[in-house]
Each structure stands twice: as structure tokens, then as C-alpha cells.
Amino acid sequence: MALYNDTVMDHFMNPHNVGEIENPSGKGIYGSPVCGDMMQVTIDVDENDVITDAKFKTFGCGSAIASSSMATDMIIGMTVEEALDVSNKKIVEELGGLPAVKIHCSVLAEHAIKNAIYDYAQKSGKTYAALEGYNPTEDSEEDDHHDIPAEE
Amino acid sequence: MREVYLDYSATTPVKQEVVSEMIPYYTEAFGNPSSLYGPGLKAKEGLTQARQQVADLIGAKENEIFFTSCGTEADNWVLEGVADQLRDKGNHIITTKIEHHAIIHTCMYLQKYHGIEVTYLDVDEEGFVSPEDLEAAITDKTILVSIMMINNEIGTLEPIKELAAVAKKHGVLFHTDAVQALGNVPIDVKDLDVDFLSMSAHKIYGPKGIGALYKRKGIMLPNFVHGGAQENRKRAGTENTAGIVGFGKAAELARTGLAEHMAHSRQMRQYLWDQIQDKIEDVRLNGPADFDRRHPGNLNVSFRYIEGESIMLMLDGGGICVSTGSACSSGSLDISHVLAAINVPMTIINGTVRFTVGDFTTKEDIDYTVEVLQKVVDTLRKLSPITGKEGW
Known part of the structure; x- marks a missing residue:
């Protein structure tokens, strides 16, 4: 039995939406190489608040890269409100499941997208209910799955 | 697709001569070695x-x-056995931070359930244990020193003779986990x-x-597996006859072919x-820069800006088998305790791959x-948000 299902492997080996949008509407980064995964998302949003394009760059394992690819696929064509509703659970569902120990990798994509939208909201002066009280850096530092000591 | 196995430290293919030697012990000399009739006596031989x-x-x-079910059982047996045997003498065991889990997790068990105190010695940046550090850690309560001969991740060949001499000088028993060393370097227990x-x-x-x-x-040494009188009454359980015979043949081939293998x-x-x-x-x-002081087939390399499991998976896509020290591949998300102990920078620790070559590896x-590998690294670096410009 393979580590990942065919959908995950396909998104890992041939990821969609790789790269970086120049002068994006919003840019978000989440994670760090010390934690073992890090993702950057850039998005373009049109005047109707629809995400017209999304690109990612990810440092991470197979499921982190596959989640990044799937998540960016999912949000392209969505309104910002809809994209804010894309949870890691939905990403995992679309991927047809991840090994239990790898579920956290999909959180990376959810957070990076949220951070990109937060950046867009800041720049455009828009407000979204889902972003109320949201601090883009807080979770990054205190993520419970990233409790690896910096020194031993 | 071409298949290339570069994970000989994980396990090796069984040599054909070994398999041939084993087969009759499943089909003909299948008797219980404790039985006193033909097939039993043959198995005993x-x-x-x-x-x-x-x-x-x-x-x-x-x-x-004394044959056991695996190297891990041998490790468990020594640590727990000595702890129990010498409980009136002391309750202190010394080992290192880079041991295999067979040692570390057994030590943690003894700490929890047997009241044993354990010192985990630091190693230097190439993974070497210092005899001076060992000597400084010995107390009048120390009953056992356990230090691996060769580290499984970074290949460091520890100065076992010097370390054992330190233990002996203080009247402390010395154990070495030689699972990675056996058949890869000369071993003489008397020396x-x-x-x-x-x-x-x-x-x-x-x-x-x-x-x-x-x-x-x-x-x-008290028994660990209790029951019948097998293994000179030291390790119970009907013998894995074919396995033991295979081990014997593999040992003979390793001895006669050691120089060539190395x-x-x-x-x-x-290369x-x-x-x-x-x-x-x-x-x-990662590990000793002096290749004469490491496992002859071990190479441990960190690839900056990318992550080890991705490298491993993409290499697997190309038919190449390696292992990685990345936290994300460990099943537990724990970072490699060995790479942490030798201070591999945290920014690149997750980009670590272990290659081990062996007898069937060719230049091709x-x-x-x-x-x-070149393509895989290139692909993943293009995917990575991290570049050398960020300061590392």
C-alpha cells in the first residue's frame, strides 16, 4: 500500500498553480522551515471580490505540497467569503483523505490562504466576518503540531 | 523502470547462498531442535x-x-537484565543521545518502572562520544555503559575500545549495540x-x-524471555532454526568477504x-568528514531549502530507495534525535536524506x-518559497 492515495500523489508529483503572482492582490506566508513546512500564497481578486488566480510555493512533505495544490485549485473562482470558508477538513476531503499523522499538513494551506486574504483585506480596506480578531502571526508561532524544540 | 536500492542500513536483501542454506530447514530438517530423533537432531546440528x-x-x-528474535531484543535483554542483576550495586546507566530507539526507549522504560537513572552523553558535531565525558559521568552507582558501535543515521564509528577501557577501569560493565557495525567493520570482542x-x-x-x-x-545476566531450556537455558522459545542457519551463513559470508565489501x-x-x-x-x-571513521556505505546529506520526505517520495517515483531524517516522515513528527544531537541547523534538518550503498550497488x-536526484532537487527548489537570499 502506498503512503498516499492517487489523488494526493498526482497533486504532489504534478502540482497545479505553482509560482508567485507579480503585484498580487494579497500575499500570505505560513509556517517555517524549522517546523518542517512553509507555504506562500499569492492571490488576485477582481472588483467582484472573486479570486481570479492563486499561486503557491511550498516547502514541505508530500501532503503539504498536495494540499497546497488542491487548496489553490479550490479557491480559484471563489469569492473571498467562500475562500475563507475553505477549511483544512474540506481540503482533506477533496484529496480523498490523508494519513492521520499528515492531517496537520492541510492546516498549512488553510492558514496560508487566510493570511493572503488578510493581506488583501488590509490593502483594500475591506472587512470580513471570518477575519474578525484574526492575527496572521499568532497561530504560526504557537501551532501545537510544531512543538519541535529549537535546541536540544 | 530501473530500481536502485540505497537503504542498506534499513535492511539488506538476503543473499542467494543464504536462502539456499535456509530452505532445507523449513522442509527437511524441520524438526524441533529439542527433539531427540532424526529431523530434530539435524536441526540441532x-x-x-x-x-x-x-x-x-x-x-x-x-x-x-545467544540467538534472539532481533537486535532490539538483545538490547532490551542486556539493559533490563543488568539493571535487575546489579540492583544492589547501583541504579545508574550511561548511554548516549544518539542511540537507536531500541536503547533509548528501553532506558526510558527502566527510568519509569525500575527506578534507574540514566545519563545520556552528548556527542560532538560529527557524532563522536568522548572517553573523557564517559569517565566524568561514571559514579559509584553506575552499573552499565551502553554505547553503539556505529550510528545508524550518520554512520559515526565510535571509539568503542577506548570507551570500553574507561568502563573497565571503573569496574562497570560495557555493552555495545553493533547492529550497524556487524559485517561492515572488523569486530573482535576480545580486542x-x-x-x-x-x-x-x-x-x-x-x-x-x-x-x-x-x-x-x-x-x-538474568533471562529476559522465560520458558524452556533453549539457548543453554538463557533464552526460551523454540528456535527459529532456518533463521539462525541463515544468520550463520550470512555471518560466514560477511567474514570471508569483509575486505571486499568494505x-x-x-x-x-x-563516488x-x-x-x-x-x-x-x-x-x-552530516557525520564524520573523515570517511574512514564512518560506516563504509553511509552518506548523510542535507539539501537546503527543501524537505526530505518530498525528496524521498520523488526519488521513489524514479525507483530509488533512500531514507530521510525529516520529521514529517517519522510517523510521529519528531525530529531526528541524532541530527539534533549533532547540531544540524534547524533550518535544514528536515531536508536530510540518508543513502547507504552495499554489495549490489553499481557505478551505474x-x-x-x-x-x-538532480532533477528532484531542482523541481522541489522551484516549488520552495525559500531561497539562499534569505540568509541561509
Whole structure:
């Protein structure tokens, strides 16, 4: 039995939406190489608040890269409100499941997208209910799955 | 698709000569070695010969070899046995931060349930344990020192003879987990002057499910697996006859072919490292820079800006088998305790890959591996948000 299902492997080996949008509407980064995964998302949003394009760059394992690819696929064509509703659970569902120990990798994509939208909201002066009280850096530092000591 | 196996430290294929030797012990000499009729006696003869073959590989006497189900069992047996045997003398065990989990997790168990105190010695940046550090850690309560001969991740060949001499000077028993060393470097237990040494067959082209403990004659060690009178009453359970015979044959082949095996492994490993350095930028060697002081087939490399499981998976897509020290591949998300102990920078620790070459590795295998590796690293670096411009 393979580590990942065919959908995950396909998104890992041939990821969609790789790269970086120049002068994006919003840019978000989440994670760090010390934690073992890090993702950057850039998005373009049109005047109707629809995400017209999304690109990612990810440092991470197979499921982190596959989640990044799937998540960016999912949000392209969505309104910002809809994209804010894309949870890691939905990403995992679309991927047809991840090994239990790898579920956290999909959180990376959810957070990076949220951070990109937060950046867009800041720049455009828009407000979204889902972003109320949201601090883009807080979770990054205190993520419970990233409790690896910096020194031993 | 071409298949290249570069994970000989995980396990080895069983050599054909070994398999051929084993088969009759499943079909003809299938008797219980404790039975006193034909097929039983034949099985018993197989055990006797294998015991001698394993003893010969490490310069021991045949009555100092006790077969176990694996190397891990041998490790468990020594640690728990000595802790119980010498409980009136003391409750302190010294080991290192880079041991295999077979040692570390057994020590943690003894700390929790047997009131044992454990000192985990630091190592230097190449993974070496210092005899001075060991001596400084010994107290009048110390009952056992357990230090691996070769580290499984970074290949460091520890100065076991010097370390064992320190323990002996203070009257403390010395054990070495030699699972990675067996068949890869010369081992003479009399010269090393160790009291216990753990071994496994499946790292030396023998079968899985069989290991052995060397116990110096005269050293007391309580039993670990209780039951019948097998293994000179020291380890109960009907013997894995075919496995033991396979271990014996593998040990004989390892002994007679040691010089050739070492020379070939070193040559392939050097070629792999030369090619990687030549074709791929931003790499870091982990473990001893002096290749004579590491496992002859081990190469441990960190690839900057990318993550190890991704590298492993993409190489697997190209038919190449390696292992990684990345936290994300560990199943537990714990970072490699070995790479942490030698201070591999946290920013690149997750980009670590272990290659181990062996007897069946060819130059063409290495050429193919480096060709695929170059593409994989390039692909993943293009995917990565991190570049050298960020300061690392």
C-alpha cells in the first residue's frame, strides 16, 4: 500500500498553480522551515471580490505540497467569503483523505490562504466576518503540531 | 523502470547462498531442535554450526552467542537484565543521545518502572562520544555503559575500545549495540574488551527476525524471555532454526568477504558523494568528514531549502530507495534525535536524506541516482518559497 492515495500523489508529483503572482492582490506566508513546512500564497481578486488566480510555493512533505495544490485549485473562482470558508477538513476531503499523522499538513494551506486574504483585506480596506480578531502571526508561532524544540 | 536500492542500513536483501542454506530447514530438517530423533537432531546440528559462524565473525567463542528474535531484543535483554542483576550495586546507566530507539526507549522504560537513572552523553558535531565525558559521568552507582558501535543515521564509528577501557577501569560493565557495525567493520570482542554486543542478521544479507547477543563468558545476566531450556537455558522459545542457519551463513559470508565489501562500499559511497557535490549546490554532509571513521556505505546529506520526505517520495517515483531524517516522515513528527544531537541547523534538518550503498550497488546505479536526484532537487527548489537570499 502506498503512503498516499492517487489523488494526493498526482497533486504532489504534478502540482497545479505553482509560482508567485507579480503585484498580487494579497500575499500570505505560513509556517517555517524549522517546523518542517512553509507555504506562500499569492492571490488576485477582481472588483467582484472573486479570486481570479492563486499561486503557491511550498516547502514541505508530500501532503503539504498536495494540499497546497488542491487548496489553490479550490479557491480559484471563489469569492473571498467562500475562500475563507475553505477549511483544512474540506481540503482533506477533496484529496480523498490523508494519513492521520499528515492531517496537520492541510492546516498549512488553510492558514496560508487566510493570511493572503488578510493581506488583501488590509490593502483594500475591506472587512470580513471570518477575519474578525484574526492575527496572521499568532497561530504560526504557537501551532501545537510544531512543538519541535529549537535546541536540544 | 530501473530500481536502485540505497537503504542498506534499513535492511539488506538476503543473499542467494543464504536462502539456499535456509530452505532445507523449513522442509527437511524441520524438526524441533529439542527433539531427540532424526529431523530434530539435524536441526540441532544447524544451530551448532550457525553459532560457530556468528562467533567467528566477532572473535567470540560459540558458547558466548545467544540467538534472539532481533537486535532490539538483545538490547532490551542486556539493559533490563543488568539493571535487575546489579540492583544492589547501583541504579545508574550511561548511554548516549544518539542511540537507536531500541536503547533509548528501553532506558526510558527502566527510568519509569525500575527506578534507574540514566545519563545520556552528548556527542560532538560529527557524532563522536568522548572517553573523557564517559569517565566524568561514571559514579559509584553506575552499573552499565551502553554505547553503539556505529550510528545508524550518520554512520559515526565510535571509539568503542577506548570507551570500553574507561568502563573497565571503573569496574562497570560495557555493552555495545553493533547492529550497524556487524559485517561492515572488523569486530573482535576480545580486542574491544566488551562484555555484551548486540547483533542482527538482516543488516548483513541475512533474514529478518533473527538476532544475537554476545555475552562474555562468566558474566551474569538474568533471562529476559522465560520458558524452556533453549539457548543453554538463557533464552526460551523454540528456535527459529532456518533463521539462525541463515544468520550463520550470512555471518560466514560477511567474514570471508569483509575486505571486499568494505572496499566496494567505500568506493561507491565516495563516488556518490563526489557526484552530488559536483552536480548539486547547497548541500551539507552530516557525520564524520573523515570517511574512514564512518560506516563504509553511509552518506548523510542535507539539501537546503527543501524537505526530505518530498525528496524521498520523488526519488521513489524514479525507483530509488533512500531514507530521510525529516520529521514529517517519522510517523510521529519528531525530529531526528541524532541530527539534533549533532547540531544540524534547524533550518535544514528536515531536508536530510540518508543513502547507504552495499554489495549490489553499481557505478551505474549511482549515475542514475544522481541524475534523478538532480532533477528532484531542482523541481522541489522551484516549488520552495525559500531561497539562499534569505540568509541561509
